[in-house]
Amino acid sequence: MAVMAVAALVLAGCSASAPRGGHASPSFTAPPGRPPAWMLTRAALAQMAASPAVRTGLERTRVYEILSPGQMPLAAAGALPVVSFSSVSELKQAVTGNQLPAGTRAVLYDPEAWPFTPAREQRGPAGAARQAMAIAHGHGLKLIVAPALNLTTVHPGPAGPRWRQFLGLGLAGALARFSDVIELQAQSLERDTGTYAAFVRAAAAQARRANPRVTVLAGLSTNPPGAEVSSQQLTAAIRATSGLVGGYWLNIPGRGPRCPTCNAPRPEVGLQALREIL
Numbered sequence: 001m002a003v004m005a006v007a008a009l010v011l012a013g014c015s016a017s018a019p020r021g022g023h024a025s026p027s028f029t030a031p032p033g034r035p036p037a038w039m040l041t042r043a044a045l046a047q048m049a050a051s052p053a054v055r056t057g058l059e060r061t062r063v064y065e066i067l068s069p070g071q072m073p074l075a076a077a078g079a080l081p082v083v084s085f086s087s088v089s090e091l092k093q094a095v096t097g098n099q100l101p102a103g104t105r106a107v108l109y110d111p112e113a114w115p116f117t118p119a120r121e122q123r124g125p126a127g128a129a130r131q132a133m134a135i136a137h138g139h140g141l142k143l144i145v146a147p148a149l150n151l152t153t154v155h156p157g158p159a160g161p162r163w164r165q166f167l168g169l170g171l172a173g174a175l176a177r178f179s180d181v182i183e184l185q186a187q188s189l190e191r192d193t194g195t196y197a198a199f200v201r202a203a204a205a206q207a208r209r210a211n212p213r214v215t216v217l218a219g220l221s222t223n224p225p226g227a228e229v230s231s232q233q234l235t236a237a238i239r240a241t242s243g244l245v246g247g248y249w250l251n252i253p254g255r256g257p258r259c260p261t262c263n264a265p266r267p268e269v270g271l272q273a274l275r276e277i278l
Contacts, residue, residue, distance in 0.1 A: 037062040037247030042074050044252040047267040049076035054271055057278025069094055073101050084108040086116035088131050095139050107136050112148035122154045129178035145175045146183035163199045176207035176214045183249050187221035190237045197240040204244050221251040222269040225261040231272035238277055
């Protein structure tokens with residue numbers, strides 16, 4: 001009963017249909033026969049595009065450049081800008097205040113159990129995503145939602161590893177209802193290909209049951225907290241899930257307030273993985 005009560009709290013705000021406003025799901029998937037689509041931060045895109053071979057490979061697919069508020073796009077490899085926010089209030093201020101770079105196609109809402117997402121949004125991420133979607137669609141933008149697995153610390157679920165708790169709470173489905181694109185932050189699982197694929201498969205299925213039109217992406221990282229990862233582990237994760245998702249967010253995070261336990265950036269791991277995949 002306790003788990004059911006928590007799940008009901010997480011799903012708060014999901015009783016109404018997601019606002020559509022005539023917006024079709026964005027084409028974040030690559031055309032048939034081409035590599036998956038990619039999301040990269042501005043810094044990561046600059047690092048990857050520095051390799052002529054990787055830049056050429058990226059140009060053959062769709063690339064979305066993730067910007068922090070106030071950043072101007074690099075626009076390498078034909079990337080389209082997407083601005084990221086950790087709170088609905090920041091997103092609303094930027095969108096309604098015409099503070100997005102020209103050519104912005106989507107905004108990204110990144111709810112996590114951290115100081116950058118208000119506690120009320122951590123407790124009710126579906127309701128917050130619904131607000132964000134209404135704002136985005138009202139201004140002709142798509143909404144990407146990228147919920148962190150650590151939201152389970154705010155909504156404890158069934159016993160087991162965090163990814164199973166995330167699934168048990170129905171978070172992928174709850175947030176997919178108010179997303180054009182949902183990005184599954186699976187990067188902490190990439191050291192174990194079987195676990196990574198199991199989570200992505202189950203979460204993607206849950207998301208599509210809730211919203212058949214949602215596009216699903218999965219997260220990867222060159223330097224997540226813990227033991228170092230190799231390019232072979234990244235490529236194994238991609239090959240195990242390429243038929244399940246439309247693309248990937250390749251993270252190369254810098255150590256700082258938003259990733260205090262991350263290892264030092266290792267762009268060479270991302271470069272090698274992309275050389276093998278593209």
